[in-house]
Amino acid sequence: MEQVRAFDLRAIPLRDVNSALHAPDLSGEFVISHPDGAHSVAVGMDAAVKVTVDGHVGYYAAGMNQQAEIVINGNAGTGVAENMMSGSVWVKGDASQSAGASAHGGVLVVEGNAAARCGISMKGIDIVIGGNVGHMSAFMAQAGRLVIRGDAGEALGDSIYEARIYVRGEVASLGADCIAKEMTREHHQELEHLLKAAGFEGDDTSTYTRYGSARSLYHFHVDNAGSY
Amino acid sequence: MSHTTDDRARLGIRESATFDRQTIAAIHRAAETGIYDIRGWGAKRALPHFDDLLFLGASMSRYPLEGYRERCDTDVVLGDRHAKHPLHLDIPVTIAGMSFGALSGPAKEALGRGASEVGTSTTTGDGGMTPEERGQSKYLVYQYLPSRYGMNPDDLRKADAIEVVLGQGAKPGGGGMLLGQKISPRVAGMRTLPEGIDQRSACRHPDWTGPDDLTIKINELREITDWEKPIYVKVGATRTYYDVKLAVHAGADVVVVDGMQGGTAATQEVFIEHVGIPTLAAVPEAVRALQELDVHRDVQLIVSGGIRTGADVAKAIALGADAVAIGTAALIALGDNHPRHESEYRKLSSAAGFFDDFQDGTDPAGISTQDPELAARFDPLEGGRRLANYLRVLTMEAQTIARACGKGHVLHLEPEDLVAVTIEAAAMARVPLAGTDWIPGRT
Numbered sequence: 001m002e003q004v005r006a007f008d009l010r011a012i013p014l015r016d017v018n019s020a021l022h023a024p025d026l027s028g029e030f031v032i033s034h035p036d037g038a039h040s041v042a043v044g045m046d047a048a049v050k051v052t053v054d055g056h057v058g059y060y061a062a063g064m065n066q067q068a069e070i071v072i073n074g075n076a077g078t079g080v081a082e083n084m085m086s087g088s089v090w091v092k093g094d095a096s097q098s099a100g101a102s103a104h105g106g107v108l109v110v111e112g113n114a115a116a117r118c119g120i121s122m123k124g125i126d127i128v129i130g131g132n133v134g135h136m137s138a139f140m141a142q143a144g145r146l147v148i149r150g151d152a153g154e155a156l157g158d159s160i161y162e163a164r165i166y167v168r169g170e171v172a173s174l175g176a177d178c179i180a181k182e183m184t185r186e187h188h189q190e191l192e193h194l195l196k197a198a199g200f201e202g203d204d205t206s207t208y209t210r211y212g213s214a215r216s217l218y219h220f221h222v223d224n225a226g227s228y
Numbered sequence: 229m230s231h232t233t234d235d236r237a238r239l240g241i242r243e244s245a246t247f248d249r250q251t252i253a254a255i256h257r258a259a260e261t262g263i264y265d266i267r268g269w270g271a272k273r274a275l276p277h278f279d280d281l282l283f284l285g286a287s288m289s290r291y292p293l294e295g296y297r298e299r300c301d302t303d304v305v306l307g308d309r310h311a312k313h314p315l316h317l318d319i320p321v322t323i324a325g326m327s328f329g330a331l332s333g334p335a336k337e338a339l340g341r342g343a344s345e346v347g348t349s350t351t352t353g354d355g356g357m358t359p360e361e362r363g364q365s366k367y368l369v370y371q372y373l374p375s376r377y378g379m380n381p382d383d384l385r386k387a388d389a390i391e392v393v394l395g396q397g398a399k400p401g402g403g404g405m406l407l408g409q410k411i412s413p414r415v416a417g418m419r420t421l422p423e424g425i426d427q428r429s430a431c432r433h434p435d436w437t438g439p440d441d442l443t444i445k446i447n448e449l450r451e452i453t454d455w456e457k458p459i460y461v462k463v464g465a466t467r468t469y470y471d472v473k474l475a476v477h478a479g480a481d482v483v484v485v486d487g488m489q490g491g492t493a494a495t496q497e498v499f500i501e502h503v504g505i506p507t508l509a510a511v512p513e514a515v516r517a518l519q520e521l522d523v524h525r526d527v528q529l530i531v532s533g534g535i536r537t538g539a540d541v542a543k544a545i546a547l548g549a550d551a552v553a554i555g556t557a558a559l560i561a562l563g564d565n566h567p568r569h570e571s572e573y574r575k576l577s578s579a580a581g582f583f584d585d586f587q588d589g590t591d592p593a594g595i596s597t598q599d600p601e602l603a604a605r606f607d608p609l610e611g612g613r614r615l616a617n618y619l620r621v622l623t624m625e626a627q628t629i630a631r632a633c634g635k636g637h638v639l640h641l642e643p644e645d646l647v648a649v650t651i652e653a654a655a656m657a658r659v660p661l662a663g664t665d666w667i668p669g670r671t
Binding site: 040046064085139161 | 263381382407420421422426428430435436444452453454
């Protein structure tokens with residue numbers, strides 16, 4: 001069994017930690033302690049390893065992650081898992097705004113709430129939020145799935161493209177071109193799979209509503225002037 | 229039927245300066261379509277520009293260098309403030325960001341070929357990095373844009389520098405546009421968009437707002453790339469003095485300032501012509517900001533927006549830039565608006581020298597298109613040679629001027645070498661009106 005390598009951010013500069021995590025042929029398991037809100041913790045990972053961060057992190061934790069399985073035992077600041085490509089990021093607490101922004105792949109789970117702009121510009125990531133999300137979530141979301149077990153703030157899915165949103169609770173308002181859509185068998189199965197992967201197996205998928213693009217703003221047209 | 233000036237005088241008809249024929253046509257177009265005009269190119273209105281400045285060649289009080297005999301160097305180092313691997317370019321003329329999507333694959337390849345041949349950099353655009361572009365570019369700057377189309381860490385690591393784009397001169401405060409005609413299967417795939425839609429990019433970055441956040445974002449990009457790459461920050465010229473100061477505070481190694489003459493592939497006409505400030509007005513503001521922070525020449529300044537000749541290059545540098553970037557001029561060098569396409573421009577209700585409908589993807593030159601047949605007309609090898617030739621001419625012209633001013637390096641040119649021929653240019657450039665020692669607002 002490989003040894004767990006520990007980094008204490010009170011003792012080791014962040015640069016050294018990230019540099020060690022970028023080493024070629026990286027393997028094993030890593031624990032980062034005392035992040036104390038540091039920004040850019042475990043960014044640019046590109047190895048199938050497990051990283052556990054014990055504590056709260058600042059901006060962009062796990063940014064641009066590839067392959068790694070990153071667990072944050074705490075809250076995450078702005079842009080957790082931004083532009084993630086693959087792997088997984090699991091936030092045990094709450095996440096600030098722009099969680100999973102522009103991410104192309106992988107899975108982001110936030111067990112608590114996520115603030116505004118969750119999944120903004122998402123391009124293929126799957127995001128599961130245990131609680132609520134703030135306003136303008138899934139703004140211009142292009143691809144991927146966003147599951148919200150609680151409520152969504154105003155202007156959900158504004159100018160959305162082909163991403164799918166599932167919400168169990170209330171939606172304060174929908175953004176431009178975002179509409180409620182029918183839940184077919186395919187969608188129930190997809191949602192069930194996503195919830196299971198995020199550890200929320202007990203949810204009844206029939207209590208969720210699916211939202212997506214009406215595709216009415218895909219082309220500039222004078223009739224849409226009021227929405228531009 | 230058109231009338232000559234004499235005809236109009238004889239007939240007693242008079243065109244309104246306010247409602248001229250162009251304005252009338254624009255009103256008719258708006259009334260007929262109900263949507264604003266979208267086009268390519270940059271500002272077409274007359275603006276104070278580098279043409280309004282002149283160099284004071286050496287004579288008695290200064291002595292010149294011999295052309296072709298005495299050295300006048302042109303190399304420039306970009307991004308040595310924090311990056312482990314700054315760029316060392318042979319010439320101070322770079323290729324500005326233009327996307328694959330806005331431009332055809334062969335056109336992007338030609339930009340890489342031409343730039344590499346003369347030892348300078350080219351830049352990606354709003355749509356990601358193509359292998360062809362990376363393969364043909366000795367130095368490739370990777371743009372980090374609000375849309376994050378095609379953004380991925382593998383390409384980030386392959387880049388020679390990263391340019392965080394806050395705006396461009398043609399549309400400061402606006403996001404990118406790419407109309408459906410150009411969203412081909414490959415472009416759509418790279419951008420994760422449905423084919424054929426009218427793409428509207430965001431104007432703000434999705435995960436940061438304001439200069440304090442930018443500091444953290446730049447640090448993240450450095451951490452991801454292990455502090456190897458220079459980080460540029462590009463702004464459209466508006467409140468340039470403040471924007472440059474904030475960019476430096478945020479940690480930029482290089483600041484790129486794009487004036488309103490800078491080009492675009494697709495933007496609203498009203499945006500292009502009415503938002504932003506001229507390049508000439510922006511350069512001294514940027515330099516003042518850098519000087520006040522005591523980082524002039526340490527944080528390098530790249531200026532773009534209407535650079536056409538070696539004289540423009542030399543003037544931008546004399547005002548304090550470290551390098552310039554060209555976009556529109558590079559496309560022209562590739563063959564855009566060439567008279568050989570005249571008959572086809574006419575079919576598109578345009579003419580050689582006027583064509584700016586880059587948004588339509590119908591470019592007869594095969595440059596600003598995703599139509600495979602049109603793109604196939606363009607030869608990237610010939611295009612690359614033409615661009616390299618043009619870049620050499622720009623460099624030799626700038627050297628000619630620098631030698632005449634007695635400089636052993638083009639970067640030794642300084643404001644003291646310049647005068648202005650208009651009061652407006654003197655005020656903007658902060659150099660004396662020719663034949664006087666008067667700098668409006670200063671002396």
